[in-house]
Amino acid sequence: MQNQKIRIGGVPEHFNLPIHLAIERGEFASRGVEIEWTTFKGGTGQMTRALRNGEIDACILLTEGIIADIVKGNPSKIISQYVTTPLTWGIHTGIDNSLQHYKDIFTRKYAISRFGSGSHLMAIVDANSKGHSLQQHQFEVIRNLDGALAALKAQESDVFYWEKFTTKPYVDQGLLRRVGEYKTPWPCFVVAASDKILQEQPENIIRMLRTIHDSCDQFMQ
Template sequence: MKTIKIAGVPEHFNMPWHLCIENGEFESVDIDIEWTDVAEGTGKMCQMLREGTTDIAVLLTEGIVKDIVAGNASKIVQVYVESPLIWGIHVGAQSNYQNLEDLENTKVAISRYGSGSQLMAYVNANNQNWNTATLAFEVVNTIDGAVEALTEGTADYFMWERFMTQPLVDQGVFRRVADCPTPWPCFVIAVRNEILEKHPETIAQLLEVINTTTADFKEIPSIDKTLALKYQQKTEDIQEWLSLTEWSQNALTEKMLNKIQNQLFELKIIDKKGTFAEIVKAL
């Protein structure tokens, strides 16, 4: 049996992986999955791919594109979630900031440099015609760190997936002032080049298993209640999230990669563009 290490965020998007693991579907094709929850998000998973502490990562599209261009020896093998990620823009509940416009020239809490929370701060600033060169950041590592930073005032706002932060809004810890959807598919599956070269058949089998589950994921009886319980969400919020979320079983196209790289380049998040062959490997 081949052991494959996979890293992903501890969020509802990755429930299909956990179902496949629990149901023994990977074992049935002779794959032993070692799953690691990475609360720090995409920046941390890029580091894990570089260091070889994970073989595969399910991570934000913009983050891994940026890191592969910067030398990460991995490739995107597939889009995992086709729909945009809806980033909520949050302030502390007691903050004096009331509107998105109030946040210009304030400090952004981010999980780490190179993370989605940082890259989307640039996208949001550009959308608002703010000067992206003057963005200031406070590294907070996790959502718990963001709660501390926004409560104590060491940072002013924090961008994170809006449904995962909804409980904090409901509890009166955060206040959401706006949303900012990604202008591209939000999650992709990336694999270290070494693993792709040595075990292409295993990776292809693994993708077939997860794709079979994601194709019918929304049809699983009471999946909304299962997700609400596991991720401590209200069932109606999960139902809304499910209605907005589309999983994918397809490769990232060259057209979409060009769109992503062009935007990242315009925002000065990347200083050069990679070729399609350098970034994507369709199996």
């Protein structure tokens, strides 16, 4: 019997290594599931759009991003937690930017990968928690990390939220300067799947989740 395919996506970050290892070791295939992996450099906002458009069946993405998009009508569901600890967001600026202190970021221009992405939503959550309200004209869409590096270097944007350890090499190289950090008050990554795949392949989705969790458990031992 031919394995049924599930198209799954995620960001090019270390969190997803257990899934890549499970694919390489044939652990999904051994349970009768063929996984087609797609890397999304544009982050959560790009993945929620791909779910809406039927380009992928499931993905690993930020909790806040998928909840916000489901509320807006995305025909998908959260089917599992993936990383239960909070995400530490690094708050960055360009190396030559005059911005020096975290307290001064809230009137500045923000680089975001997409509206509805983590870099967008967490900037708003952080500002609101400090009694500030960001306006839409403060956001500039830069698509991905490479776009942020270019925009911050050119000082077209002043502030950029991205996962701290993903940006650490750029901070160490002097390409970015970190002015602060923000931890999410919730578990950071979840697994989401489209309603369509949940209706068509419910048993394979369960097998997929079991394989992901088993690989994560093995990785953490």
